[in-house]
Amino acid sequence: MSISSILNIAKNALLATQCSIQITANNISNVNTEGYSRQAPVVEPQGSVKIGNAILGNGVYIKGVMRYTDKYLERQLTEKNTELKENSVYKTYYDRIEAIISEENSKLSETITRFFNSWHELSLDPYSLSQREGVRASASDLCLVIRNIYNSLFKVQMELDEKLKTEIEDVNRISSEIADLNKRIFEGSSGRVGDNDLMDKRQLLLKELSGRIKITYFEDDFGMIKVLTRSGNLLVDGGTSYELSSAITDENGFSSVAWKDALGNLIDISSTLEGGELKGIIEMRDGVINELMNEVDLLAQTLIDEVNGLHKSGYSLSGKEGIPFFKELSQYFAKDIDISEDIKSDLRNIVASEELDGGKPVGGGIATEIAGLIDKKIFFNGTSSITEFVSSMNNRVGQIARGASERLDFSESTYSIMEKQRESVSGVSIDEEMANLIRYQYAYQAASRLFNIADELFKNLIDAVR
Amino acid sequence: MRISDRLRYEIFEKSLIDLKSELQRTQEMISSGKSILRPKDDPVNFSISIQFDSEIEKYEQYVRNTERLIMLGGYYDSSINKIHELLGRAKEIAITQASDTMNSDTRRASSEEIKGIIEQLVSIGNTEVQGLYIFGGKKLDTKPFDLNDDYSVTFNGTEDMISVYTDSGVKEDLGISGYRIFLKGTDIFSVLKGLKEALEENDVEGIRDSLDGLNQALSMTETNLSYVGTYVAKLERTKEILELRKSEIQKIQSEFRDADLAKIVSDFNALTLTYQTMLYAMARIQELNILNYLK
Numbered sequence: 001m002s003i004s005s006i007l008n009i010a011k012n013a014l015l016a017t018q019c020s021i022q023i024t025a026n027n028i029s030n031v032n033t034e035g036y037s038r039q040a041p042v043v044e045p046q047g048s049v050k051i052g053n054a055i056l057g058n059g060v061y062i063k064g065v066m067r068y069t070d071k072y073l074e075r076q077l078t079e080k081n082t083e084l085k086e087n088s089v090y091k092t093y094y095d096r097i098e099a100i101i102s103e104e105n106s107k108l109s110e111t112i113t114r115f116f117n118s119w120h121e122l123s124l125d126p127y128s129l130s131q132r133e134g135v136r137a138s139a140s141d142l143c144l145v146i147r148n149i150y151n152s153l154f155k156v157q158m159e160l161d162e163k164l165k166t167e168i169e170d171v172n173r174i175s176s177e178i179a180d181l182n183k184r185i186f187e188g189s190s191g192r193v194g195d196n197d198l199m200d201k202r203q204l205l206l207k208e209l210s211g212r213i214k215i216t217y218f219e220d221d222f223g224m225i226k227v228l229t230r231s232g233n234l235l236v237d238g239g240t241s242y243e244l245s246s247a248i249t250d251e252n253g254f255s256s257v258a259w260k261d262a263l264g265n266l267i268d269i270s271s272t273l274e275g276g277e278l279k280g281i282i283e284m285r286d287g288v289i290n291e292l293m294n295e296v297d298l299l300a301q302t303l304i305d306e307v308n309g310l311h312k313s314g315y316s317l318s319g320k321e322g323i324p325f326f327k328e329l330s331q332y333f334a335k336d337i338d339i340s341e342d343i344k345s346d347l348r349n350i351v352a353s354e355e356l357d358g359g360k361p362v363g364g365g366i367a368t369e370i371a372g373l374i375d376k377k378i379f380f381n382g383t384s385s386i387t388e389f390v391s392s393m394n395n396r397v398g399q400i401a402r403g404a405s406e407r408l409d410f411s412e413s414t415y416s417i418m419e420k421q422r423e424s425v426s427g428v429s430i431d432e433e434m435a436n437l438i439r440y441q442y443a444y445q446a447a448s449r450l451f452n453i454a455d456e457l458f459k460n461l462i463d464a465v466r
Numbered sequence: 467m468r469i470s471d472r473l474r475y476e477i478f479e480k481s482l483i484d485l486k487s488e489l490q491r492t493q494e495m496i497s498s499g500k501s502i503l504r505p506k507d508d509p510v511n512f513s514i515s516i517q518f519d520s521e522i523e524k525y526e527q528y529v530r531n532t533e534r535l536i537m538l539g540g541y542y543d544s545s546i547n548k549i550h551e552l553l554g555r556a557k558e559i560a561i562t563q564a565s566d567t568m569n570s571d572t573r574r575a576s577s578e579e580i581k582g583i584i585e586q587l588v589s590i591g592n593t594e595v596q597g598l599y600i601f602g603g604k605k606l607d608t609k610p611f612d613l614n615d616d617y618s619v620t621f622n623g624t625e626d627m628i629s630v631y632t633d634s635g636v637k638e639d640l641g642i643s644g645y646r647i648f649l650k651g652t653d654i655f656s657v658l659k660g661l662k663e664a665l666e667e668n669d670v671e672g673i674r675d676s677l678d679g680l681n682q683a684l685s686m687t688e689t690n691l692s693y694v695g696t697y698v699a700k701l702e703r704t705k706e707i708l709e710l711r712k713s714e715i716q717k718i719q720s721e722f723r724d725a726d727l728a729k730i731v732s733d734f735n736a737l738t739l740t741y742q743t744m745l746y747a748m749a750r751i752q753e754l755n756i757l758n759y760l761k
Contacts, residue, residue, distance in 0.1 A: 031470075031471050031472065032471075032472055038470075098504060098505055098506055099504070101505070102504055102505050102512075103505075103512075103516045103519075104503070104504060109516045109517075109519065109520050110519065110520075110523070112520070113519075113520045113523040113524060114523070116524075116527075117523065117524070117527040120527045120528075120530075120531055120630065120631060121527075121530075123531075123628070123630045123631070123640075124531060124534050124630055124640065125596070125598065126606065126628065127597075127598070127606060127607045128597075353604075355604070357605070357624075360605075360607075360608070362604045362605055362624065363604035363605075363624075363628045364604075364628045364630070364640075365628065365629070368628070368629060368630055368631060368637065371630075371631060372631055372635070374520075374524065375524075375634040375635060387516070387517055387520040388517065390516060391513040391514070391516040391517045391520075392513060394505050394509070394512055394513045394516055395505070395509045395510060395512070395513035396509075397505050397506075397509075398504070398505025398506045398507075398508075398509025398512050398513065399506075399509045401504075401505065401506035402505075402506035402507075402509060405506060416480060419476075420467075420473060420477075423470045423472055423473040423476070424467050424468045424469070424470065424473065425468070426470075427468075427470025427471070427472050427473055428470055428471060428472070429468065429469065429470045429471055430471050430755070430756060430757075431756045434756045434757070434760065435756075438760075
């Protein structure tokens with residue numbers, strides 16, 4: 001027990017409060033940092049000494065820095081993010097598809113009706129060239145609209161495929177960053193006490209990763225995190241990361257999600273994804289868009305077949321038989337639908353008459369029959385007319401887009417509730433930090449006073465012996 | 467609950483985004499006048515409204531088709547009236563010239579008038595409306611009646627007609643064939659030719675015989691006149707029904723698709739107010755900062 005031990009206590013106290021102030025300052029500066037968990041000093045009394053019969057304290061020391069985090073909540077958020085990101089892919093792309101199909105934009109039904117109305121006009125005036133011009137113009141509009149819808153859907157499909165590739169690269173980047181952080185956390189710590197900032201960063205990366213692909217993860221005894229896909233393929237194992245690859249493609253040239261093992265063998269895991277953006281992208285690309293493209297194809301094919309069937313049975317203005325109205329196709333009907341070359345080159349090749357008399361066409365029966373197709377139930381085994389077909393396509397797209405929006409709203413709101421809970425535990429409050437700062441400031445001032453007092457005591461002692 | 471500073475802003479941010487998108491939707495409704503803007507707003511009604519739009523377009527076309535037929539009906543009506551008048555004149559001539567007081571000179575002179583009547587009838591039979599021969603049956607582009615040197619007349623048209631749609635699944639003849647007007651039952655041209663020849667040959671018996679034919683021709687023409695009347699009346703009725711149905715659909719369409727402007731504008735005002743309140747609250751909460759109270 002000596003006066004110098006007072007100085008020592010004061011020094012330790014200054015050190016501890018300085019540390020605390022620094023931690024507070026760090027909290028304040030990270031008030032808006034995503035994924036940051038607020039930190040607090042853990043102070044403990046320095047071991048005591050026994051002097052005579054008294055056991056005296058020996059001041060304070062910083063035992064460590066605590067990170068306010070709820071691991072259970074973090075895990076839930078990470079898992080919820082998988083669902084949120086998958087749903088957000090659906091919402092974004094269903095909205096796009098909705099905009100493509102929506103009558104408001106595509107004007108498909110309107111163009112179809114106009115096309116058939118032009119045949120009505122021709123049936124009233126079956127020898128007219130100007131009515132034939134009307135038929136040709138409305139038909140080429142219709143072909144354009146159908147091709148546009150099909151190509152726009154196809155473009156979205158291509159875009160999704162591109163997105164899949166970049167997402168896979170992202171997954172690889174994140175996996176390797178996590179592996180890297182694992183290493184740094186392990187190297188910079190002994191056992192479970194790691195670098196808080198690195199752990200925050202790693203947690204944030206896990207959340208990013210889980211938004212892309214559904215994962216399971218757990219922490220090993222060395223504080224390193226192991227990450228696996230749902231199919232049990234390792235993504236991160238300690239300091240090593242495994243890659244996903246987009247190299248496997250299907251017959252359309254679209255990529256699958258493949259896992260690359262240590263030897264570089266690729267294993268297709270597309271069907272086991274269960275969640276996340278990757279799954280959303282594959283579902284969209286190979287599911288709904290394909291179905292819609294097939295429907296548009298069916299529309300085009302039926303239109304070509306029905307109109308051509310009638311058109312070829314009649315006689316053109318120059319008395320020719322068997323002229324197709326639409327270009328005859330054997331596949332990719334919607335992609336390539338167009339007016340036939342015969343019609344493009346000569347308006348008189350448009351057929352209105354069903355009979356021939358002395359080499360001249362008689363009547364407008366074919367025009368009337370083609371005009372009547374609009375009311376014929378020519379789809380789904382004679383249950384739907386062409387307008388009903390288009391309208392049910394709109395209905396379907398609307399229902400799907402609506403469902404996707406609702407699901408995303410739900411995911412967002414549950415996610416944001418959890419996020420609030422997380423913020424409530426880990427977020428920084430300036431008010432709190434300022435209060436702490438004042439607290440530490442006073443503690444610092446008081447500890448400084450200890451120096452004064454020790455100093456005076458020393459002076460007195462020295463004066464006494466002089 | 468512990469509220470961190472980030473949370474405090476995020477709550478505002480999220481609510482502001484939601485409000486803004488609501489505001490945007492209301493603005494769109496106001497500017498478009500529609501309450502269903504895209505399929506997902508109301509998929510069922512959106513798709514029904516596509517069908518309705520198409521129905522309306524179709525009805526408009528059927529109305530145009532019907533109007534065209536009605537317009538043609540007018541031509542037929544005046545043509546048949548003219549035919550009746552000419553046949554009446556021929557009958558007058560036949561009655562007068564059948565009398566014993568007349569002689570070969572007057573009869574020869576009258577035969578010239580009958581020739582004129584035949585020529586006029588042929589010209590009626592070759593009436594063109596907008597470039598189409600309306601008495602030609604299906605052969606709208608061929609002159610239906612040829613007057614030969616001996617005043618016999620050849621018919622080049624067809625007996626049946628082109629049919630066009632006047633409603634979904636309902637077809638109507640595009641006019642009336644010259645065959646029905648001039649030839650069916652009684653061949654007007656051969657009756658007149660017979661009369662002309664009897665007059666030329668001063669054949670009183672022949673003149674009297676042709677009177678029978680003329681009477682039949684007149685009564686056939688009267689039947690045709692009432693046929694045209696019924697034809698036009700039926701079309702007028704069809705047109706009325708089409709227009710009625712069209713306006714019914716427009717009414718229903720507007721009920722579920724058009725925006726209730728009064729409601730939307732008041733919604734818009736409410737939203738604007740909420741938005742303003744929120745901005746105000748946000749500003750006030752920002753003022754609540756410990757730094758304002760620390761010196």
